Amino acid sequence: MNDILFPFTALVAQEPLQQALLLAAVDPALGGVLVSGPRGTAKSTAARALAELLPESCFVTLPLGASEEQLIGSLDLETALRDGGVHFSPGLLSKAHEGVLYVDEVNLLPNQLVDQLLDVAASGVNLIERDGISHRHDARFVLIGTMNPEEGELRPQLLDRFGLAVELQNCFDANVRREIVKARLAFDANPDAFRSRFAAQQEALAQKLLRARSTLPALEFDESVHARVSELCIEANVDGLRADLVMLRAARALAALEEADAVRVDHVERIAEAVLLHRRKVGNEPSGKREQEKQQPQSQDTDEANFGYMPPEPVDITAVKNVRPLTSKKS
Known part of the structure; x- marks a missing residue:
């Protein structure tokens, strides 16, 4: 390059x-x-x-x-x-x-x-x-x-x-736009001087990447990490299990980059959006949840609560007086 x-x-x-x-x-x-x-x-x-x-x-x-x-x-x-x-x-x-x-x-x-x-x-x-x-x-x-x-x-x-x-x-924050433009103008005016200002940070990040690659295989996931990954993927109603696998890998990569001793739930939380952004299905319940609900019989009380139905009060027929039986007219 x-x-x-x-x-x-x-x-x-x-x-x-x-x-x-x-x-x-x-x-x-x-x-x-x-x-x-x-x-x-x-x-x-x-x-x-x-x-x-x-x-x-x-x-x-x-x-x-x-x-x-x-x-x-x-x-x-x-x-x-x-x-x-x-x-x-x-x-x-x-x-x-x-x-x-x-x-x-x-x-x-x-x-x-x-x-x-x-x-x-x-x-x-x-x-x-x-x-x-x-x-x-x-x-x-x-x-x-x-x-x-x-x-x-x-x-x-x-x-x-x-x-x-x-x-x-697009950025519509005036302060942020100003900082972006100032950085670009400084780089264009004197690239070598601009790069020298960031040389130490660049070298440190390059070495950090190398260390992260070497420690990556040693990092393991505990049950809390697996549970949170499953929960997030189910909430997003993703297809298949690719999102779960990628989320675990990405969380492990972040832990390695930060030189952590293990993958934690907070690593999962911080990479979840990048994993789910292009996979999330909005407005649909997970199909598996719908199937479970179909297989579970609903009680009468549940149906009545859902549809606003109230059964009539029971009638005590012994308290009703002067009720004549219906008789058919003779021709």
Whole structure:
């Protein structure tokens, strides 16, 4: 990366985005980060700045017009048949290994390529198969997809595959806007001087990421953490169990980043919105809860309370006088 980049630690009023990107950097198996927002909200600036903190400082951009071979690589079948060996031409997934793979306007990318991207991002392995010949290689990278909702949405099936999501908004706070503009003007006027002001913070954060990656596997979840994750996912009425798994991973990544001894419930609370934002179903009860209610017979009292029905007072027929029986008239 030869460009002079805006420092990650100098970003202003981007805490949710910064947290999501750092979590994905600690554990790339989270499945990437989807960043949604209007133009000019520093989406690409943040993505490039994150890459600078990683050991390889590798930043690869996937163009919208990329082909499948450009993405996953290609196999030279003629060489394989002639010499018996596999000649692999690496694609962008290989080049992004240990770095950041950035997809701008991911909602405009063909669904097939998005599927392949998300598969590899979650597994960390790219497998290419052609006519009985196969090749695999490691492809661990932080996937960052950005999109402007005004230009179209992603299919729900693809949304769910992204590990975390952040929704950026235009800033209408005058004080915050002033701080953002001042920082950008200072960087543009003298990039080297501006970067030197944040050099110590940048180095400290890069080392923090390395330590978090090394301690990540040792952190465990207790029952209170599992219980809170289940509760949040049920409340959000999510499909399947992917949200539960991602939430646990993200909470563990945050605990590792903060050098905690164990994953706590407060870690879950602080990452829950990034996990549920693109998965939450608003206005619907969980289907499992509805089925349970159908199987439970309701008492008469419950039905009456629900419908405002009150039974008549019992009548003591012995207290009723001068009641003549009904008789039919004789013809």
